[in-house]
Every structure is written in C-alpha cells, then in structure tokens.
Amino acid sequence: MAKINKNFQSLKESYLFTEMGNRIAAYVQEHPEARIIRMGIGDVTLPLPQITIDAMKKAADEQADASTFRGYGPEQGYDFLRNAIKEYYGRLGVDVALDEVFVNEGAKSDVGNVTDIFALDNVVLIPDPVYPVYVDTNIMSGREIKYVDCTRENDFAPLPPDYPADLVYLCSPNNPTGAAFTREQLEAWVNYANVNGAVLLYDAAYEAFIDDPALPRSIFEIPGAETCAIEFCSLSKTAGFTGTRCGYSVIPHALTVDGVSVNKLWLRRQTTKFNGVPYVIQRAAEAAFSTEGVTQCKQNISHYKENARVMAETLDALGIYYTGGVNSPYIWMACPDNMSSWDFFDFLLNQCGVVGTPGEGFGKNGEGYFRLSAFGTRENTIEAMDRLKKALSK
C-alpha cells in the first residue's frame, strides 16, 4: 500500500496570491471601469534583449539542419555558456572554474532541489520575512527550521544568531525586502558558516540590480566563502528570462561536507534527475552575457531602477519608512497609519486601484509591511505613485 510523503500535510496552503486574486476580482466586479495597476508580482514587463532573440532564432535554425543539429547536451550546461558565466564572474573579480558552474532552468529549481544532497536531520536557518520556496521545500523534506528575525531594527539585514545551524538561506538583494547585505555583514555570515560547519545557500537572483560598488554582488567576493557557500543566480531578472528559463548555480570545489565534495554530489544529483537546459535557450543566455548583451540587459535594468527611484522618492516625500528601491527592484514599505498588511492591501486597491503584496504573506515579520515591485511600465509606476500620494494626503 503506497504512502504519501506526510510532510506535505504540514505545508500552509499557499493562499497569498489566491487571496489577492479573490480580492482583486471582487473589486473589478464592483468597479468595472477601474484601470488597475499591478505592482504585486515580481515579473518583468520589458521584452527580451534583441541580442538574445537573435541568438535563439539562429540556434533554432541550427536545430533544423542535420549537420548542425544537437541532441542531448551536457547535463551541467554547454561549455560555451559556462564559459560566458565564468567570464561574467571574472568581471566581478571572482574566479570560478568551468566545472564549478551548473546551468539550470531557473534558480527556483536548484534552490528547491539542492536539499536532495543534504541529510534530513540538518537544521535549517531562514530569515523571516522570506521567499517561501526556502521554507516550503524544507517542510516537504521534514527538516527542522529556525528563523532569524528581519526587522526595522536591523533594517531587514540580520546578522548571524548566537546558536549554530547547518544550512543557512540568504538572499541579497532580498526578496521581498529589497535590503542588500554589506560586505561586513556577509563577512559575518561567512565566518559563522565556517566556524559552525554550516553551508550558506546564497540566492543572488537580484545581483544585477546592485550598482553601489561597495556592495558585493556575489558571495564569492567574500574570502572564505569558497569553503562554505553555494550561490544561486538567474537570468530571470537580469535578462528578463522569467518565461525563458535559465539560471545557474556555482558550487566551489573547496566546499566539502563530511569530507565529500558538494560539487560532485550535486553533479551526481543533476546527471540522475536532470537533462540540461534547451540548446536554443543556452544560446540566448550566452548572448545575454556578451558585451553587447550586458549593455542591453543594463538598459532594461536601468528602466526598472528608475521606476524604483520614482517610488522611493514618493515614499520619502510621504515620510514612509522602507528598505530596497536602490540596489533592488523591490520596495518594502511600512504600512501607513499602523495598518495591517492586508488592510493596506485593501486600502491601496480600493482607494488607488493599485495592487501590491501584503508582507504577512512572506512570514510573521512581514506583518505591517508591504512589497511593491518596480517591474511595471514607467507610465504605470508614475500614475500609481500619484494615486498613492493623493490617497494618503486626504
């Protein structure tokens, strides 16, 4: 008699986006004329850089010709793309070897699947508020989770706790808070991990939004990280690949656990359960890392960052506390007038026709806060901020 994995029954219903959808639908039914501006979901709106489109179409044509056709590729990714990623790291001053890079179909999969290679009795440390995937994947495998509080007191960039843990999730610039760790803060985490024998699972999906040269864009800019960290990154926000699906993980050879190479363990996991990323997508990703590709990606990122600046300026003018908005596409704002995050959701929807994400959906420390995304159009962003200003000035 087959049995299910009972840990799934400990998952909370993922009601956040469902509940948001229900409230929006109700509002639309009452106000069919309203032009709703959506700043809730972290999805890009600008089209793919043309250089990636051209590369994808050229690769498609290769697949139409027997003499250039490619079947199964290497599970870890083609050398041409891993080389491009290696060079990208090189520009940050980080030296990675080709076989330390694993190409994947987006950071979410690797962030979720990486738990396969660690024991079930590892204790997991997760900041709160948090991207729910870290929590849910560990609930599914039945691991004990401890939370580090991210609060206004630590500007949502917490330092390590005074107790040990085995696996530590960090995300910088952070989703949902937009807060980016300083070099000193990351040094403290790397030290914590090396002292405790912990592994840092470092989500750098938003690194391309950092333009303060003092802030690290990769955990491997911190000495000692190579013996304690795995980095996950993605082209989703860097190159607009949310619907095109390509990311990468970096696992240094120097990272060992129980005397075993984590890089080799992950390679074995991937060759067994994964068959690589589509050839045409890897060619598009390669193009995104070229000199011209990086220029085109930066244009899109600048567009979103200008949106974030508009939003930050508005909140500054209104005297509202927030994190992010500078080196991040997210703004994490305190709800005005001590509203709860769902109350502010309703206020913003009903008074402004604007949708954002209630902080409570990201964990208990999210209560009283609210996430706005800068991935919309300029026009909508300006309009949304105008509406917010008017509503709060009433």
Place this chain on the structure above:
Amino acid sequence: MAKINKNFQSLKESYLFTEMGNRIAAYVQEHPEARIIRMGIGDVTLPLPQITIDAMKKAADEQADASTFRGYGPEQGYDFLRNAIKEYYGRLGVDVALDEVFVNEGAKSDVGNVTDIFALDNVVLIPDPVYPVYVDTNIMSGREIKYVDCTRENDFAPLPPDYPADLVYLCSPNNPTGAAFTREQLEAWVNYANVNGAVLLYDAAYEAFIDDPALPRSIFEIPGAETCAIEFCSLSKTAGFTGTRCGYSVIPHALTVDGVSVNKLWLRRQTTKFNGVPYVIQRAAEAAFSTEGVTQCKQNISHYKENARVMAETLDALGIYYTGGVNSPYIWMACPDNMSSWDFFDFLLNQCGVVGTPGEGFGKNGEGYFRLSAFGTRENTIEAMDRLKKALSK
C-alpha cells in the same frame, strides 16, 4: 555542522558510459583511420521537424515585443500545450482533463522528482534490466528496492510478482530491451496495483514507436489505470526534442493515496520547486502535436523504424535472439557465442568498428545481452549490419 545525504554513498559509480568512452578512445588511438559507427546512446540524429522550428522562431519574435512578451507562465504548462496533449490522448481514445496534464522539461526530471511526494518507507519494485534513473533516484532517497526479473523466458516483459510492493516502475516500449507490454500484461499490472494499493509509475517515452494497433500506447487505455497510475511521456524521441527538452506527465484525479489526491500533491511540489518550461519551447511542442506536426514527427520515426527493421533482419539472418526492433527504436540482442556483454562490446568495437551498449550496464539480467539503437543514419545502420554479418560469418 552540515551533513550530506548519506544515501548518495550507496550509489554505484555510473561507470557505464565512462568505461565505454575509455575503450572507444583506446581503440581510436590504435586505429586512427577507423570510421566508428555509434549505436550506443539513445539520442536522435534527425533535425527537428520544420513546423516546430517555425513555431519556436515565431514565439521568439513575440518575446521581442512588449505587447506580446510573456513572463512567468503557469508552472503546470500553458493551456495551449496542455490542450494539444489532451487532444493527442483523445486520438488514442483516452480522455484526460486539462489539469491532469503537467508539462515538464523532459520525462527524466519528473520520473526522478516524483519520489518527492511519496513516503520514504514505500517499497519500490523495478524490473531488471532497467533505465538506471528509476534505481538511482530511489537509492538517493533511501527506499527499499525489489527487482522483477526480465529474462528470455518471459521475453523481457515480466508479469507481477506474488508479493506486494508500493511503487512500481514500468517502461513500455522498454528501454533498454525494446519489449512492449501487451494489453493483457498491462491489465495484470493494473490489477496488481489496484489490489495492492500500489502506484504504477509508467514511462511511455517510446510510445510513438508502437504501430501494432493491438498494443496499448498509454497505460490509461487499460480500465482501472486511472486509480493506480501516473504516466510519464516525452517529446525527446517522438519529436526529436532530446536537446530541446519538453515532456509531460499525466496524473488522474481518480488517483488517491492515503485519501489524498496525488495530482494535488504533485501540483504543490511543482509550484514550489519548478517554474515551468520556456514559452518558446512550449510553442514548439504545441506545433509537434498539430496534424501537420504529427505527420512530420511520424516521418522521422518511420526513418528510425526502418533502421530497426534493417537491424532485425540482420539478426534474423544470423539466427540471433532479440527483443524490440518492431515497436521500439531499440534492439536487445543476445550476445553471440555466449560472450559476456563487455566481451561482445570489445568484439563489436574491434572487429566491426561499431559501438553499442553492454547489457550488464542496465542490471544483472542484462549480462549476456546488448543494446543497439536505431537512431543513427540509414547509411551507418546498413554499414554497421554489413560489418556485423561479415565478422560473425568468419
């Protein structure tokens, strides 16, 4: 102190293709003039059907334009593709609901990841010889595995054992043996699963190679399968997508375990750890399922099947026992003169310059057998068979 998943240490080194590679390299060094014909790996050689290329390029252009750009898609796959898959099943007389279909980046991932939703103490039943992914993914999660013998006595199409199991892997037409289950055999397995409360994990990746109308192409052609089976399928061999990566799984709503909907469990797993297949790839897959797409795919499959016929004819003439070759791209042949499978590998390489896969690499019952793939070119297939005939007639 982090700990690794110790189950990984119980995995056998996946030396099969490494060892094959070493022996081939040694041969090439001694015989630099030899024209080696590779029939070892199950990878396609014909280019993608033009209709899929056209769809992919059209979708790429949509991604270059803000008004048609698509970001995150539904994790379960776009409706347009799931509809196309539903209609494909309809042509087999199988009625599946849209939300019973899960689009993935190839069958290997789902076949591997599906173990996430089942308890660790389920007992797994696996035929031997076997596609190694079934074995390795369950070793990784520490499950007990029992093996069903596939032998010449049962023509490598075994019936259920007289003891119960919880999760049962079946693959038909089979990799590596090419054997396809009859309707009566599958009825016996469905009955076994329903009586024992077992779940059949049915790998139909080679179903498109069946043209005997008496043989089922989907487990869901068997009444009762909807309460006990999950089907995995792929465009890798159907449409040449080995490097393009798209597959699908079907999980009926009627399948419950411990009173829980397996479809809902898997949806939760996928929404947590997976972000869907690239939009451009889903458009290419949709095109493969269109009327014209199916015609183009069938042309390629016919080409491979004619290769298989050439191979089967040769073995018939030589009086060598084999399975497959008819409704399958694989031929599973007895090694001549009681050679071991590695001895025959060396014989074939050294006497004929032809590479195949030693059966021993697929499990203990593979010893004495050998897998040949029909995915090569016609010219190479004919040449390889001529060389084999000459070598064995000496």
